[in-house]
Amino acid sequence: AQKVTQAQTEISVVEKEDVTLDCVYETRDTTYYLFWYKQPPSGELVFLIRRNSFDEQNEISGRYSWNFQKSTSSFNFTITASQVVDSAVYFCALRGGNNNDMRFGAGTRLTVKP
Amino acid sequence: DAEITQSPRHKITETGRQVTLACHQTWNHNNMFWYRQDLGHGLRLIHYSYGVQDTNKGEVSDGYSVSRSNTEDLPLTLESAASSQTSVYFCASSTGGPYNEQFFGPGTRLTVL
Numbered sequence: 001a002q003k004v005t006q007a008q009t010e011i012s013v014v015e016k017e018d019v020t021l022d023c024v025y026e027t028r029d030t031t032y033y034l035f036w037y038k039q040p041p042s043g044e045l046v047f048l049i050r051r052n053s054f055d056e057q058n059e060i061s062g063r064y065s066w067n068f069q070k071s072t073s074s075f076n077f078t079i080t081a082s083q084v085v086d087s088a089v090y091f092c093a094l095r096g097g098n099n100n101d102m103r104f105g106a107g108t109r110l111t112v113k114p
Numbered sequence: 115d116a117e118i119t120q121s122p123r124h125k126i127t128e129t130g131r132q133v134t135l136a137c138h139q140t141w142n143h144n145n146m147f148w149y150r151q152d153l154g155h156g157l158r159l160i161h162y163s164y165g166v167q168d169t170n171k172g173e174v175s176d177g178y179s180v181s182r183s184n185t186e187d188l189p190l191t192l193e194s195a196a197s198s199q200t201s202v203y204f205c206a207s208s209t210g211g212p213y214n215e216q217f218f219g220p221g222t223r224l225t226v227l
Contacts, residue, residue, distance in 0.1 A: 032212075044218060
């Protein structure tokens with residue numbers, strides 16, 4: 001069975017602080033794919049990044065960075081110098097290599113205060 | 115521009131009624147999905163389809179059905195609405211292959227009284 005755990009239900013930071021959102025996953029597949037989505041207060045889901053299980057290279061995109069570690073089954077997301085516009089619910093998701101059944105974590109609500 | 119739309123955006127219904135939520139995508143994607151979002155559970159997969167005439171059950175399919183008669187549409191039907199089905203419903207689509215991200219619709223907030 002596949003499972004994604006986002007242990008942090010809510011995080012609150014002050015603008016310009018760095019913040020890391022944790023994601024731990026479980027799967028028996030050797031090939032799998034990990035995703036992060038953002039859900040701002042408006043409600044839509046926005047795709048941020050995907051990683052396949054064979055690519056452990058960390059990714060940086062502007063203020064966003066992702067750290068994928070197979071040894072600890074984690075795919076953490078860091079926002080550097082957070083801004084109020086980063087306030088949203090962030091979801092980590094996992095899909096096995098043989099099917100389209102995507103499993104989402106429960107989400108982490110990030111609030112960035114001015 | 116290609117998009118994925120859902121209708122209605124808000125719906126209030128009574129227990130026992132049949133309800134159909136519409137999902138229409140112009141991406142020409144083969145794969146379409148229905149999720150429900152509930153606090154503390156994230157998004158959970160209800161049904162999905164890999165193409166016309168193909169439908170599959172997801173994690174929480176009881177009480178729901180879908181049909182796929184064309185590429186663009188995947189309507190979700192609640193056969194006999196229950197209060198436990200009060201939720202926000204999201205439709206999504208993607209091209210083939212598990213590597214590809216899913217594009218989500220704006221969501222439908224359904225309240226069952």
